[in-house]
Amino acid sequence: MERRRAGEAFPRVPVGSLELTREQVAAGLYLSLAALPQAPARPTSEQMLSVVWRAVDHLGVSGLDATAREMAALSLWDRDVTLAYSDAYVLCREHWYRDALSELLPAGAVALALYASDIKVTRGGRSAVGRGAEINGHLMEGVSRLGARTLARLGNEGPNEFHPWALTPFAELDPEYRALTPDRPRRKFCYDLSVNH
Numbered sequence: 001m002e003r004r005r006a007g008e009a010f011p012r013v014p015v016g017s018l019e020l021t022r023e024q025v026a027a028g029l030y031l032s033l034a035a036l037p038q039a040p041a042r043p044t045s046e047q048m049l050s051v052v053w054r055a056v057d058h059l060g061v062s063g064l065d066a067t068a069r070e071m072a073a074l075s076l077w078d079r080d081v082t083l084a085y086s087d088a089y090v091l092c093r094e095h096w097y098r099d100a101l102s103e104l105l106p107a108g109a110v111a112l113a114l115y116a117s118d119i120k121v122t123r124g125g126r127s128a129v130g131r132g133a134e135i136n137g138h139l140m141e142g143v144s145r146l147g148a149r150t151l152a153r154l155g156n157e158g159p160n161e162f163h164p165w166a167l168t169p170f171a172e173l174d175p176e177y178r179a180l181t182p183d184r185p186r187r188k189f190c191y192d193l194s195v196n197h
Contacts (some may be wrong), residue, residue, distance in 0.1 A: 113142030
């Protein structure tokens, strides 16, 4: 059973007896970034949940809501804001279902979500090194635009087109996938980025 509530794009994250929204989790992480391991190390889910729990204990849910409103006014180019939203997305993704932890998206689904996002196609920008927060932010954006069912249904089309051992011509791929991804350079860029993420 999903943790998402009606009208919400992302599931809530269990923190103690509470279930927090992605924005509330991001606020808790934003307030406590200094307490988490810094790049290149990545905090574990347990470390992130612990930090959010301490923020709830200190500020309460209303304090997280106030911080979330302040964050909404900041630019998504702000490194700390982007990192907090990225890590909140990781926790939402892991806790999508009650009493279970979810698996990571396969590369094809990541590529499709990145294609649907506002990520800029750049020369030489196919490396994910040092870009985790940025890529996760775009990934979150694409997932919210397409939805999990579309990603699950069409997620294998990218690997079918670009994997060296598959190489299915674009014209033979699913018509819905072709309609969603008409730009070949963008498809290839997003696929390359997804397999390096």
